[in-house]
Amino acid sequence: MSHTGQADWQQLLYRRLSAITDLPEAEFAHIHELVHSVHSLARDEDVREVRGTVAVVAAGWCARYRLLADGRRSVFNIWLPGDMINLTPLTPSPECQNAALRRADLVLIPDVHYRQLCERSPALVAAFAASERMDSLLLANQVLRLGRLTAYERIAHFLLEIWDRLCLVGMANEGGFESALTQNVLADVLGLTSVHINRTLARLREEELIEVDRREVRLLDVPRLAEIAEYDPIGAEAKKRIALY
Amino acid sequence: MSHTGQADWQQLLYRRLSAITDLPEAEFAHIHELVHSVHSLARDEDVREVRGTVAVVAAGWCARYRLLADGRRSVFNIWLPGDMINLTPLTPSPECQNAALRRADLVLIPDVHYRQLCERSPALVAAFAASERMDSLLLANQVLRLGRLTAYERIAHFLLEIWDRLCLVGMANEGGFESALTQNVLADVLGLTSVHINRTLARLREEELIEVDRREVRLLDVPRLAEIAEYDPIGAEAKKRIALY
DNA sequence: CGTCGACTTGAGAGTGCTCAATTTTCGTGG
DNA sequence: CCACGAAAATTGAGCACTCTCAAGTCGACG
Numbered sequence: 001m002s003h004t005g006q007a008d009w010q011q012l013l014y015r016r017l018s019a020i021t022d023l024p025e026a027e028f029a030h031i032h033e034l035v036h037s038v039h040s041l042a043r044d045e046d047v048r049e050v051r052g053t054v055a056v057v058a059a060g061w062c063a064r065y066r067l068l069a070d071g072r073r074s075v076f077n078i079w080l081p082g083d084m085i086n087l088t089p090l091t092p093s094p095e096c097q098n099a100a101l102r103r104a105d106l107v108l109i110p111d112v113h114y115r116q117l118c119e120r121s122p123a124l125v126a127a128f129a130a131s132e133r134m135d136s137l138l139l140a141n142q143v144l145r146l147g148r149l150t151a152y153e154r155i156a157h158f159l160l161e162i163w164d165r166l167c168l169v170g171m172a173n174e175g176g177f178e179s180a181l182t183q184n185v186l187a188d189v190l191g192l193t194s195v196h197i198n199r200t201l202a203r204l205r206e207e208e209l210i211e212v213d214r215r216e217v218r219l220l221d222v223p224r225l226a227e228i229a230e231y232d233p234i235g236a237e238a239k240k241r242i243a244l245y
Numbered sequence: 246m247s248h249t250g251q252a253d254w255q256q257l258l259y260r261r262l263s264a265i266t267d268l269p270e271a272e273f274a275h276i277h278e279l280v281h282s283v284h285s286l287a288r289d290e291d292v293r294e295v296r297g298t299v300a301v302v303a304a305g306w307c308a309r310y311r312l313l314a315d316g317r318r319s320v321f322n323i324w325l326p327g328d329m330i331n332l333t334p335l336t337p338s339p340e341c342q343n344a345a346l347r348r349a350d351l352v353l354i355p356d357v358h359y360r361q362l363c364e365r366s367p368a369l370v371a372a373f374a375a376s377e378r379m380d381s382l383l384l385a386n387q388v389l390r391l392g393r394l395t396a397y398e399r400i401a402h403f404l405l406e407i408w409d410r411l412c413l414v415g416m417a418n419e420g421g422f423e424s425a426l427t428q429n430v431l432a433d434v435l436g437l438t439s440v441h442i443n444r445t446l447a448r449l450r451e452e453e454l455i456e457v458d459r460r461e462v463r464l465l466d467v468p469r470l471a472e473i474a475e476y477d478p479i480g481a482e483a484k485k486r487i488a489l490y
Numbered sequence: 491c492g493t494c495g496a497c498t499t500g501a502g503a504g505t506g507c508t509c510a511a512t513t514t515t516c517g518t519g520g
Numbered sequence: 521c522c523a524c525g526a527a528a529a530t531t532g533a534g535c536a537c538t539c540t541c542a543a544g545t546c547g548a549c550g
């Protein structure tokens with residue numbers, strides 16, 4: 001279910017786009033003509049040097065983050081398989097970086113070819129726009145977590161979000177997902193220290209809401225977690241799934 | 246300089262777009278043909294009922310926020326004159342609201358006409374895209390503030406950002422700007438309590454970095470504030486301005 | 491001139507942090 | 521395949537930034 005060899009990045013992308021917008025498979029087919037290259041990243045390697053491209057995550061997890069002078073790190077978002085990363089910055093200055101959380105493969109699409117593709121298919125343009133709006137929604141979720149949720153709520157909210165997104169591309173099962181999340185990364189995503197992440201995870205574990213280790217996250221009581229975090233499921237598909245409980 | 250009667254919302258919009266992207270005035274002229282209506286908002290009034298439109302803020306300040314069940318409020322972003330608000334939600338559920346922080350005028354553009362306009366001018370499409378990417382950058386800034394800055398740094402960072410954005414549309418002077426920011430609103434934007442906002446503002450005031458009351462914010466030492474908050478100026482224009490110090 | 495919202499200030503409490511030591515896990519090389 | 525070293529997780533103790541509750545002031549507006 002989750003073995004993304006080399007070629008099914010297109011399927012991942014299609015699954016995600018069709019889950020959040022109305023995209024006929026025929027329209028998506030234009031993407032087969034796309035000129036691209038594959039770029040493999042080692043853990044912690046960043047992709048600053050490949051600017052002027054759009055990247056699709058084919059495998060692995062990445063993070064967009066910013067470092068402060070004194071070493072503090074703020075993670076803006078986590079990129080999952082099937083996500084699109086726009087590597088062309090708005091301003092010349094590198095206001096943030098993208099790095100792999102573990103070995104990852106990116107499919108790189110030069111801006112030129114991306115634009116050519118867009119000219120060929122208005123439906124794809126709409127789908128890409130929806131994708132960007134979803135990114136925006138994810139950032140808003142991140143603001144909500146950091147601004148007004150407690151550590152306990154933040155973790156529940158974030159794990160539900162990741163799970164939802166992985167469900168969209170078929171990389172989660174009903175109880176959880178394989179994860180590449182270090183407690184350190186969680187800390188930088190959720191604006192906490194790893195020590196406090198550890199203690200709060202322990203509490204969630206004691207209460208039998210989750211099971212976590214570095215390679216797997218299991219959500220033992222999704223409805224309860226969603227209630228704790230006041231979590232809104234992402235996308236129509238996700239909504240339907242939640243409705244089944 | 247800042248009297249936005251009824252008709253120069255187009256000028257505000259043009260100033261902002263041309264500051265963040267390359268938009269020839271001739272191309273912008275297409276916007277004059279636009280079918281639109283003006284919607285006035287009283288303080289705290291929200292605009293949920295005008296969905297399916299794009300709105301341009303002609304005057305006043307608005308906020309996009311979400312309320313939690315227990316009354317906590319998280320403000321995602323502040324809309325200033327010249328900003329575009331997309332009122333068409335990604336999902337049917339109203340995951341957030343937009344409300345006026347004080348009397349405000351919105352220019353409402355039905356989705357249909359907005360799309361017609363886009364077909365007429367590719368340059369405008371590009372400019373609108375840049376505008377959305379700037380919104381995204383602002384959200385990332387918000388994540389940085391909430392995730393890894395202290396209360397002291399957050400306030401400095403946020404005030405600089407607002408100032409920068411007002412400068413883009415010519416609604417700030419070199420030392421500060423007219424503001425509609427209640428300490429309560431600041432609290433909900435910066436993820437703090439109004440009590441702590443009050444104390445931290447007092448500290449910034451004592452250190453002669455800012456002067457604030459409800460109607461005006463003055464930045465007494467921009468370079469120092471920028472250093473404290475590790476603030477990156479927005480847009481090329483803003484960068485040039487900072488370089489003058 | 492009274493009222494209501496916003497601002498201010500005080501005191502005490504708590505969530506989350508710092509520092510630090512220890513254990514466990516895991517990637518890598520022999 | 522096992523051993524080793526580094527990274528990650530865990531735990532303890534004390535601290536502090538920020539919160540809560542509460543009282544009191546200021547100021548705009550009817």
